[in-house]
Amino acid sequence: MYAILDIETTGGKYNEEGITEIAIYKYDGHEVVDQFISLINPEREIQPFVVNLTGINSNMLRNAPKFYEVAKRIVEITEDCILVAHNAQFDYRILCTEFRRLGFQYDRRSLCTVELSKDLIPDQPSYSLGKLVRSLGIPVTDRHRASGDALATVKLFKILLDKDTSKSIIQQSIRLNPKRQLEPKHLDIIDSLPSITGVYYIHKANGDIIYIGKSNNIKKRINQHFTATNQKSKKLQAQVTTVTYEATGSELVALLKESEEIKRLRPIFNRALRRSVFTHALYSFKDENDYINLKIDKADGRKNAITTFSNRQSGKSFITKAVEDYNLCQKLADLYKTKTSCFNYDIKTCEGACIQKEPSESYNKRVEALIEKNSYSNKNMVIIDKGRDIDERSAILIENGIFKGLGFFSLNYQINNKEVLESIITPMQNNRDSQHIIQNYLRKNKRLKIVELD
Template sequence: MYTIVDIETTGGKFNEEGITEIAIYKYDGHEVVDQFISLVNPEREIQPFVVNLTGINSNMLRNAPKFYEVAKRIVEITEGSILVAHNAKFDYRILRTEFSRLGFEYERETLCTVQLSKDLIPDLPSYSLGKLVRSLGIPVTDRHRASGDALATVKLFKLLIDKDTNKEIIINSIRKEPKLQLEPKLVDIMGKLPSITGVYYIHNSSGDIIYIGKSNNIKKRINQHFTGTDSKSKKIQLQVAEVTYESTGSELVALLKESEEIKRVKPKHNRSLRRSLFSSALYSFVDDNGYINLTVDKADGRKKAITTFSNRQSAKAFMFKVVEDYNLCQKLNGLYKTKTSCFNYDIKSCNGACVNQEAPEAYNKRVTELIKKYSYDNQDMVIIDKGRDIDERSAILIENGIFQGLGFFNLNYQINNIDILKTIITPMLNNRDNQHIIQSYLRRNKRLKIVTLDTQQENN
């Protein structure tokens, strides 16, 4: 649990500043679950430059509560959580100073989004909150007011968690919470999980990830782990101390994250996704008569495939469908073994490429259209899918046929501005498994939005 804090002060000498406004958003890693926003009477003068910067003056604060009147609420909302702020050293010092004046020792674990941003999004020209969120396409209102800056920090922190592919933020958070060192009841863990699409991480008492999975219903899937009687389920039940999760909204994003993170983290109870996800592939060649032939064969990394399949059965099913959709020849695509015409030609459903009656140029044009649709080779595009919230979308970036990574956006100009798009994208590997996941998903989901980066046009 995190509390994102922003404080406005009077300015002045070090450790003599007073709080004029405070905003606290309690954030569980996925959404804001509580908040506290208040002006505060600092009982001292506000520096003129601060008045000009924030718009907060002494008249506004005359009837505002004094710090001792809001101190209890601050303690309660930040209890048991990690305090997050942009330049956390400043906000934490101000809070400790105010509590010290009341004779109260205030201690919390802290995280600084300035340092996290420098680590996770290096080489930006500025890490000031205003310039940073602007470069990331994050909207901000009421700049230099506590609530506006705190909300912008919430959105920034959410993006930083997405970019933290090593899960250091989450793992360190678990280690810092003493209650998670005790073995919790499985029912308590279940009670905190949602029935959403995403990736889940099963941790032991040290915070280490021992299993990673993906599900369209995380709560239901974890319940299956906790009630399973097989050897792996029993080991997980004995070792689990906490389950964290990432909401993805999109099944495609969940599949890509699951595949890559299992390969990187290598959790001891994961086995299947350490191997390749596919066994068959679709290849093409030109025969002696000039016709493009399609053939399904074992996946071979040394040969360039059009698309890949989990097994030969799904590949064959795909071939029968596209032969019909594109009016192709069964014989030229290995679906009808014959030395003469194919069956479809006999029933007038084939134009005669099998007996050289259709010109290769006309036939190959349809095959080329098929290849272009089911292979994103040499293409520059963004696949748009569901997001984590109703007003958010996910973006999978492909440049020159190479999968670059993924991210989330909720503003049109973020997806139409390639510089901002590349900043919000979390880089991922362009391996054969990820290519297979994307191609398979595109085959199953015909109505996905595709934004082509060269023309900026949307296609269904």
């Protein structure tokens, strides 16, 4: 029997969070046989970013039961069950913390659907609950609310049970106690860190940097390092004495700084990472009939790529959407192998470039528009993103298609002023990784402000 749950919290300092909402679905492997859903008055402040994320505010919780009033029901519905959650370590820790405040020792076995998904559904671009269920076609309502996320986890868990035909992985993944007691030095480090976007540096006793990473929430990411149980994390946990960080505000700035710093400092725990952050690229060529063809292929530094991707599936998803958005031919985009017309032509959504019915000139214009939008080759521009403070923005400079560097500026400055630009930009290395990071970020963040330069 499984108790599939999701918990929403107040946010705040590690082990000082309170529960604002809980949803538990008791599942027998075939259907939900019982459920418990409730808002909870945490008797503490809710962090503003959590209110924005979940929509749960203090007014909604004023008359909600306090945890001690629902504790007995939680114990009963999870009795003799394996707890299942997406990132079970977090939900289990929060439950244990609340029960410990009541003087009660709460022990359950658990399963984490993040770990299971990585084993049973490999090569997904993301294992966050929202992106994973969307990629699997699982409908989800009330995202970031306990009931909606728990129900999505129920549907995901059904798929995982079906995929684990031998039941061996799930059996091996059940943990008697997923919580890891953090050492005092780890707790002190976590307490000293902010929940901001930036690059972090993990140091050992002599000050040497042994790991560099980036995160949209540095405190949360370091906590994950300190509670992970794989061999690399255990070695890192044994050696760490200090964590320093650099705020960036912008995830793009953090990604670029992380990439350059890893190449420059080569920390021992980063060396296992792949040399490149991308494996595939989009290429174009003209066929014998003068039509521009597109092809996703393994990245090759000797060839001029339009844009790059972290894996083949990411590239395939991109080109499939591009065919739809730009009314392109499946055959000429290498999505439909045929010697005659493509499938889209048969259903009247392709103009017939596959059989030379549409003139190459008109077809190529649409392909060139796609290439222009997704390649900054020969472009002069500044990408404007978040800054470290509310009245600051970050600037990423591209000159003639080459990444020159980045900096921060006050909203009072005119960023298209060449003298201002030169004064704020810190030069950085232009390489294939930085190009991939920028192109990938531009694809995913359509509303970024871009200033074209003369």
